[in-house]
Amino acid sequence: MNSVATPAQVPRRRRRRSKLQARQTRTAWLLLVPALAAVAFVAIYPLGKTVYQSFTNEQFLQGVTPTKWVGLDNYFGAAGIIHDTVFKNAIIETIKFTVITVSFEFALGLIIALVVNSKFKGRGLMRAVMLVPWAIPTVVAAKMWQWMLDDTYGVINDLAMKLHIISHPHAWIADPSTALASVSAVDIWKTTPFVALLLLAGLQVIPQDLYEAAAVDGANAFQQFMRITVPLLLPAILVTLIFRTLDALRVFDVFAVFFGNRPDTQTMAIYAQSTIVGDGNVGYGAAISVAIFLIIAIFVVIYVTFIRVTES
Amino acid sequence: LSTAAETTTVRAPARPASRSVRLRKSPFGRVLFRLPFWLLVAAIFVYALFPFYWAVRSAFMPENELFATPIKYWPSNPTLQNFRDALSTDFFRKALLNSTIVAGSVTLISLAIGSLAAYALGRFRFRGKSAVMYLMLSMTIFPQIAILGALYTMISDFHLYDKLAALILTYLIFTLPFTVWVLTSFMRTLPGDLEEAAYVDGATPLQVFWKVLLPLIAPGLVTTGLLAFIAAWNEYLYAVSFIQSPGHYTVPIAITSFVGKSGNAFQVPWGQIMAATVIVTLPLIAATLILQRRILAGLTAGAVKG
Numbered sequence: 001m002n003s004v005a006t007p008a009q010v011p012r013r014r015r016r017r018s019k020l021q022a023r024q025t026r027t028a029w030l031l032l033v034p035a036l037a038a039v040a041f042v043a044i045y046p047l048g049k050t051v052y053q054s055f056t057n058e059q060f061l062q063g064v065t066p067t068k069w070v071g072l073d074n075y076f077g078a079a080g081i082i083h084d085t086v087f088k089n090a091i092i093e094t095i096k097f098t099v100i101t102v103s104f105e106f107a108l109g110l111i112i113a114l115v116v117n118s119k120f121k122g123r124g125l126m127r128a129v130m131l132v133p134w135a136i137p138t139v140v141a142a143k144m145w146q147w148m149l150d151d152t153y154g155v156i157n158d159l160a161m162k163l164h165i166i167s168h169p170h171a172w173i174a175d176p177s178t179a180l181a182s183v184s185a186v187d188i189w190k191t192t193p194f195v196a197l198l199l200l201a202g203l204q205v206i207p208q209d210l211y212e213a214a215a216v217d218g219a220n221a222f223q224q225f226m227r228i229t230v231p232l233l234l235p236a237i238l239v240t241l242i243f244r245t246l247d248a249l250r251v252f253d254v255f256a257v258f259f260g261n262r263p264d265t266q267t268m269a270i271y272a273q274s275t276i277v278g279d280g281n282v283g284y285g286a287a288i289s290v291a292i293f294l295i296i297a298i299f300v301v302i303y304v305t306f307i308r309v310t311e312s
Numbered sequence: 313l314s315t316a317a318e319t320t321t322v323r324a325p326a327r328p329a330s331r332s333v334r335l336r337k338s339p340f341g342r343v344l345f346r347l348p349f350w351l352l353v354a355a356i357f358v359y360a361l362f363p364f365y366w367a368v369r370s371a372f373m374p375e376n377e378l379f380a381t382p383i384k385y386w387p388s389n390p391t392l393q394n395f396r397d398a399l400s401t402d403f404f405r406k407a408l409l410n411s412t413i414v415a416g417s418v419t420l421i422s423l424a425i426g427s428l429a430a431y432a433l434g435r436f437r438f439r440g441k442s443a444v445m446y447l448m449l450s451m452t453i454f455p456q457i458a459i460l461g462a463l464y465t466m467i468s469d470f471h472l473y474d475k476l477a478a479l480i481l482t483y484l485i486f487t488l489p490f491t492v493w494v495l496t497s498f499m500r501t502l503p504g505d506l507e508e509a510a511y512v513d514g515a516t517p518l519q520v521f522w523k524v525l526l527p528l529i530a531p532g533l534v535t536t537g538l539l540a541f542i543a544a545w546n547e548y549l550y551a552v553s554f555i556q557s558p559g560h561y562t563v564p565i566a567i568t569s570f571v572g573k574s575g576n577a578f579q580v581p582w583g584q585i586m587a588a589t590v591i592v593t594l595p596l597i598a599a600t601l602i603l604q605r606r607i608l609a610g611l612t613a614g615a616v617k618g
Binding site for chain 2: 024028045
């Protein structure tokens with residue numbers, strides 16, 4: 001590569017460095033092989049396969065109907081998801097759930113984070129307590145709340161009647177008008193502390209002297225909150241909102257425990273799962289899955305654009 | 313909110329001592345001004361713990377007390393019968409074992425594969441590194457429902473349907489990218505000197521990894537492992553889709569499968585169910601509380617779903 005006539009030192013060192021670089025690169029990729037292979041096998045290949053299946057009429061019990069290519073029929077055909085009112089309702093239900101839970105979790109989480117961020121006795125204990133709902137499995141949390149919301153022996157009815165909020169026991173889960181509120185309550189209880197912990201981490205990196213300087217300049221607590229806390233916490237807020245939104249959009253566990261696949265309270269994930277596993281309708285279910293993936297992707301794009309805009 | 317309380321104490325000396333400040337500085341006033349704050353703390357405390365308390369209360373209550381109105385807030389005749397009933401249910405006992413096997417294997421595999429990948433991503437410079445990081449990050453927010461159909465057919469093609477191996481394999485989707493991401497952040501924080509010294513002594517990259525780096529990130533391995541374990545222990549969607557026979561149930565399926573004893577089939581056995589929820593959550597809560605600080609560090613490094 002290099003002729004002998006060139007000054008010896010510089011190229012040799014560079015060559016040695018690039019050789020070292022090449023060896024480093026090779027070692028690094030070797031170390032990555034198992035992880036990349038696993039991800040490819042359990043996530044990327046299945047994703048491709050799902051997209052392919054969505055263009056077929058594949059049934060789980062093969063032989064009943066031979067699988068054939070149906071093009072875009074699952075999406076835009078006469079019986080495609082574009083005309084599927086059950087799926088449309090599932091999308092609406094999921095988005096309602098997402099808006100309710102994410103806004104409550106954010107508002108309550110912020111309050112809790114601000115409380116725990118101030119110094120007081122028992123703050124460590126408080127932080128430990130906040131991890132309890134997070135550590136409880138979602139299915140278990142749902143069962144606990146289902147029992148608390150029981151129409152005859154539930155503590156929620158008892159408390160609400162003692163406080164004169166309601167006059168007779170109410171069937172919170174069975175009644176369609178309170179069903180969504182009931183599932184949301186479980187999710188809000190389980191996840192708010194987690195949101196609070198993420199926001200708390202953001203609060204703790206805000207330098208304390210900013211507040212002191214603002215106080216010297218005569219800013220009151222509210223002004224300090226709006227001008228210092230909110231702008232500096234914004235990155236943490238956005239990350240938290242993104243993760244919570246994406247999580248809420250794929251909600252399955254709480255709805256499955258509370259309602260099974262009761263038609264008026266299906267989420268997108270419940271509908272996809274019951275189509276694929278319950279009905280064995282893999283082709284059509286795959287089309288639903290792809291649609292869910294795209295809907296979630298739209299939310300990611302919206303958030304990322306928003307972050308870009310606020311950053312510039 | 314929080315800052316208001318702290319800054320007033322800083323600001324107070326600068327101002328003429330008005331009556332309100334004097335009140336605020338007196339012992340009685342201090343309690344009075346802090347009262348709303350403590351009420352808020354108490355409310356948060358009760359909100360976070362009450363549902364768990366209710367499960368414990370119901371687990372210790374005999375059936376005739378549990379299904380009686382007006383309801384009692386404290387078991388007057390505590391009993392262990394519900395725990396005995398739950399633990400004598402065959403599928404529940406098996407579920408405890410199955411979930412331990414599944415979550416344990418997934419955690420170990422993720423840590424083994426993930427720490428190698430984190431070593432590459434955290435300690436090496438090479439082309440394509442940021443692409444791999446982006447891939448792993450996007451995987452952590454990957455909706456599992458999106459690939460259910462393909463996994464369902466793959467699992468039946470590999471004859472893994474209704475086997476625990478199906479869960480061990482598919483749970484890697486959410487544990488592995490997360491493990492890689494968090495362990496990489498741990499790897500990055502290590503100083504380079506020890507590693508360099510080992511290389512000078514002629515150690516191979518794998519020896520450096522095994523003898524130098526792994527012991528240093530042991531706390532990170534514990535944290536990440538616990539988080540992966542909890543995620544796998546709690547998973548429901550794939551479990552309920554790929555598992556059919558009661559002998560292969562995992563804990564979340566088992567919790568939803570209790571039915572009333574013969575003769576009383578319509579009465580949901582809430583006492584048993586609550587005993588079961590206490591049994592399965594107690595170890596998780598204990599582990600979480602013991603490793604509290606590390607979990608917080610791991611969660612904020614990964615900033616992922618719970």
